[in-house]
Amino acid sequence: MGKYLNQKPVLVAVDCIIFGYDGDQLKLLVIKRAIEPIKDKWSLMGGFIGENEDLDGAAKRILLELTGLHDVYLEQLHAYGSPDRDPIERTVSVVYFALIDIHKYSKQINDQYHAEWFKLKEVPELIFDHNVMVKAAMDKIRYQAALHPILFELLPKRFTIPQLQTLYEQVYDSPIDNRNFIRKITASGLLIKQSDKDKSSSRRGAFYFKLDKNKHKAQFQSFLNFIPKTSK
């Protein structure tokens, strides 16, 4: 096999930005970096690509290692490659973001990483350019969520409309009119009303809904104009 001559290879890492939502707060999962140097600083979960692994595969592996989860919504965000972004050694990082159901996440698996959930507005200083990456991920999520029903990936199988609305309000950091919200969400036909209620957050209780997965898939591309133009 021929080789390209005189080219300097570099390390390629994949970093994962993992979002979760507990029904009230949008959160980010970060770890305490285990390897020297810069040990014990907060960091995104990442790793280097394996010899027989593609980028998506590496992202899935890294996500599985930290969360124990398969079949998660995962999307490539951007590649970062400043020569000095990682002071240890030149590393190009390909960044993914994941939206997970925080309830499926089990703490045991990740004890070795000292992982912790932070509210989005309280994310600590992270190593290297990781805070920039998180900001870019939020921008992309806002963009995507305005056009496609991706935020359902953050919810459990059964959820209430107030939970869903709060999620949208957190993502866009602005209040949404509740009547218009319900009208749009029901008009989308994506929700199936359940007969029982969640009584944990009010006396009256809020009906559970679940997602119509077929319609969700079918309408993924056409779920447009979801966010009110006047929001924020």
Place this chain on the structure above:
Amino acid sequence: MGKYLNQKPVLVAVDCIIFGYDGDQLKLLVIKRAIEPIKDKWSLMGGFIGENEDLDGAAKRILLELTGLHDVYLEQLHAYGSPDRDPIERTVSVVYFALIDIHKYSKQINDQYHAEWFKLKEVPELIFDHNVMVKAAMDKIRYQAALHPILFELLPKRFTIPQLQTLYEQVYDSPIDNRNFIRKITASGLLIKQSDKDKSSSRRGAFYFKLDKNKHKAQFQSFLNFIPKTSK
């Protein structure tokens, strides 16, 4: 300086997908690959990242080498990293797409690359996964152009509305109603009407317009819903 141990570095390339528009046809610029092996096959213009170069910088350099152009619309598309995507040697490719004014492009500069413009529908077979990349770029351009005024980057300083409309029709591969198109485009306030006409494509002539650059910048984010829902 410490190093990460036991990690295998790989080559990182940047490939550029270069689009142009001649007033009638949307086109792609590709080169005849100069280096063995797989010499003389059509390929995107690319190169490996330099030691002191970031990814955007590498993309700009590569674009400059081939087109002689600075200050071009350039956007990172995606990173590709299958272990066997380049059979010569493991290479992760970070792909950018560029939208250039084809009239600013001067043929001399790139004679050494045997560059050639192809109509988008007649792009030949390219090496590796380059055809997949081109398709992804077109998808992204359609997405972006529906929300943001990026297609102006393909036009010369002065252009006519029929040219602009044809461009949109090519990008979306579907006819657009001319009265509705003019209404929307003038409503956007982005165009400044000139007093003279382009007579090259009709006896009557079509007025030239130029872009209001300040408004273009200001409205970049809010230029929404440009493409008719019924197109195609």
Place this chain on the structure above:
DNA sequence: GCAAAAGTGTTTTCTATACACCCATGT
């Protein structure tokens, strides 16, 4: 009975769409 959250309709404005004819000019 009251506090706290869930749920429900109507009106108005705006935007998108469909649609067909006259205009200007060079030959």
Place this chain on the structure above:
DNA sequence: ACATGGGTGTATAGAAAACACTTTTGC
């Protein structure tokens, strides 16, 4: 005079936005 492409207006339907009160129920 005619062929060719450029340019113009209106009516209709659908979507978005603004807006406030009633319901339920545990305490």
